[in-house]
Amino acid sequence: MQLPPLLVERPLVAVAVGLTALVVIANPFVLAYWARSEARAKGSSTLDVFIYMQLAVGTVHYWYVRFARGDAGPRDAPPTRRERVAGSYAMAVVTAFVVGATVSPPDPITQALYFLPLFAASFAAAYLVASTASGQRAAATN
DSSP, rough: OOOOEEEEHHHHHHHHHHHHHHHHHHHHHHHHHHHHHHHHHHHHHHHHHHHHHHHHHHHHHHHHIIIIIIOOSOOOOOHHHHHHHHHEEEEEEEEHHHHHHHOOOHHHHHHHHHHHHHHHHHHHHHHHHHHHHHHHHHHOOO
């Protein structure tokens, strides 16, 4: 199997494509961790939560309900920092993909180049919302 000439001639593009693939391939594992921790805290089925989170709409809905709206539901404990990072990661992948598909040309290499900066910005924004919302709820309950 030969690499496309663009990836051979421009190593930065090859690195960007590889990092994009790594981020996207890691997403199901992050979703599995987030689903397991959510299901444990709520006492529900991990499989049900994981299947729902595999849909892009499910990830966005779950992140919005959990962090942005602040509805923790019947949980044993508030979301930990690791759960907020996992949720922010999953949300950032969906956001970067949707925004990248909207604003970039339909070329897959260009979309991979757009994905990494969009992912970094989306992750920062999602984590900021998740930690700010969690901090406001903690202050409100004290």
